[in-house]
Amino acid sequence: METVEVAGLRIRYRRAGQGPPLVLLHGAYEDSRIWRGQLEDLQADFTVFAWDAPGCGGSDDPPPDFTGKDLGDALAGFLREAVPGRPHVLGMSMGSGIALEFYRAHPSVPASLLLVSAYAGWAGSLPPEEVERRYAQVLAELDQPAEQFIPVWLPTLFTEHADPAAVQETSAIMADFHPGGMRALLNANAHADYRDVLPTIAVPTLLLYGTDDVRSPQSVAREMNRRIPGSTLVMIPDVGHMAAVEAPAAFNAEVRRFLHGLSAR
Known part of the structure; x- marks a missing residue:
């Protein structure tokens, strides 16, 4: 892994391949290891960068008062320090929110957005009572041992048809979460609402869901597609929230199809 410093935070990341830059942003309770199937495959076509978000993996924990804007700015700083040119930015779940926060303040930087299992923020896509339920759930989990709550998450992330080895690998990655880092990310992200950002998006955008x-x-997914001008919505059949892990071949094929289609324009 490689390291850069952004606003006083050490950010660790993985890099593989050669070609146009593609940046991968993982979801909650995860780190860059979740992208193993993409780093191994997509490096044939792209220079793939997978960061550990602040508070995750090998990166430093942000301060408790870290905001969503701080998180978007941290991504912008990471791109300046580590990634050449105009990257394609792909975010999964929480990572999609980080991508939208980043786009709000830095719309000229990305060449495209790929939003996977995405929300317009929890508050922008879910009923208020569901937002509060999820917030309270994660807040309570941060004081529990991982083996107590991760088994509750897994059925909401994968279908019953998922490869048990992939589920187990994800479980092990999630078990390495930073309690302090996740608390800061939860406070920065849980009540985010990006509905105002969606109609301003002026770069090619792929929406990819199971x-x-x-x-x-x-x-x-359909509401995100309706609000983002010219966006492309692709649904991968019979796959759950962790589409990149549960169906890496289909997922990578859709990413390639979209990005190669842009280069052919």
């Missing part, structure tokens, strides 16, 4: 995602369901 048809069986119970966390960001098809209704959320």
Whole structure:
């Protein structure tokens, strides 16, 4: 792994391949290891960068008063320090919110956005009572041992057809979460609402979801597609929230199809 410093925070990341830059932003309770299937495959076509977000993996924990804007600015600083040119930015779940926060303040930087299992922030896509339920759930989990709550998450992330080895690998990555880092990210992200950002997006945008995602369901996907001008919505059949892990071949094929289509324009 490589390291850069951004606003006093050490950010660790993985890099593989050669070609146009593609930046991968993981979800909550995860780190860059979740992208193993993409780093191994997509490096044939792209220079793939997968960061550990502040508070995750090998990166430093942000301060408790870290905001969503701080998180978007941290991504912008990471891109300046580590990634050449105009990157394609791909965010999954929480990572999609970081991508939208980043785009709000830095719209000229990305060449495209790829939003996977995405929300317009929890508050922008979910009923208020569901936002508060999720917030309270994660807040309570941060004081619990990982083996107590991760088994509760897994059925909401994968379908029953998922490869048990992939589920187990994800479980092990999630178990390495930083309690302090996750608390800061939760406070920065949990009540975010990016509905005002969506109609301003002026770069090519792919929305990629599993048809069986119970966390960001098809209704959320269709609303994101409706609000982002010219966006492309692709649904991967019979796959849950962790589409990149549960169906890496189909996922990588859709990413390639979208990005190669841009270069052919």
